[in-house]
Amino acid sequence: MTSAASKTFVRRLGVLLGAAGLAAPLTVAMGATAQAATSACTAGTGPYQAKAERFLGRTVDGKQSAADCRAIRDFQLDHGISPAIGYAGPVTWAVMDLVSQQRAAGDNPNAAGRCPVNKGRIACVDLTRQLTWIQDGKRLKSGPVPIRSGRDGYETRTGLKKIYWRSIDHWSTLYEVRMPYSQFFDGGQAFHSIDGSVWSAPGSHGCVNMRRADARSYWSLLKNGDDVYVYGRKPGT
Structure with a gap:
């Protein structure tokens, strides 16, 4: 792209962003120009x-x-x-x-007693706080760690489940995306890691998305037959 074309491209994008009401500097990947643009915050x-x-x-x-x-x-x-x-x-x-x-x-995510304490090893998923942890009876074994559950229309289903299939380097043929450390507990819904942020909107297609280190830890702690309890309601669903 020539210098003149680059300036025209930036100007047109700036008009589009301005029309959208975004009071922010425009950043385009153009070396030093991009670096200077990102330093401003207006x-x-x-x-x-x-x-x-x-x-x-x-x-x-x-x-x-x-x-x-x-x-x-x-x-x-x-x-x-x-x-x-x-x-x-x-x-x-x-x-x-x-x-x-x-x-x-x-270190007391189950203070309200919502997740069963009479099941032994169990993975708890609180959709309201977007948290998960593993407990053994009343003892916290891992977590709590943040998660990203299903978006509106693809909510993660609540209730008592069991892990029934594990696939360490799973590939989703439905969404054509990698799902590392997948541990399925309800139909196509599973714990698995994602590359992006677990706080980003709008959410998953029903799976419990985790950061890689957290999903890897869950992989080492859980096995087929272990209980999973999902409760609450994700904000915005």
């Missing part, structure tokens, strides 16, 4: 600005600053939120609120 004050500031441990004044914008954008990048422009909108706040609940679970 998103304005969002409706959840004060809450985002409090969550991030920043001064809470409800007014966007350059430092606030960068901190919010860094959170968005870390959690797979798009567009990552530093704007404290409803999607960003929903993820922050969810992360707060996940952190609050600490």
Whole structure:
């Protein structure tokens, strides 16, 4: 692409983004130009600005600053939120609120007693907090760790299940995607790792998506016949 063509391409994309109401710098992969563009953070004050500031441990004044914008954008990048422009909108706040609940679970995720404690080794999946852990009776054996369950219309089914098939390097012929460390517990629904963020919207097609290290840990701890209990309801479904 020539320099003139590149400028024209950038200008046209900028018009499109502006029409969409995205107050953010345009980044195009053009070496030093792209690096300079990503260093700027110019998103304005969002409706959840004060809450985002409090969550991030920043001064809470409800007014966007350059430092606030960068901190919010860094959170968005870390959690797979798009567009990552530093704007404290409803999607960003929903993820922050969810992360707060996940952190609050600490080392006692079953404090409310929702997951059975009379089954021995069991993998618990809390759709409301998007968390999973493994317990043995009342003893926590692994986790809790964040997950991404089924999106609206493809919800992860609730109830007591059992792992019935494991495939360490599974390939989905339905969605044509790799599903490493798959452990199936209900029809086509399984624990498995993903390459992207477990916090990114809108969710899976019913599987319990996990970070690679977490899925690998589950693979080493669980076996065919182990119980899985899924409960709650994912926000937005």
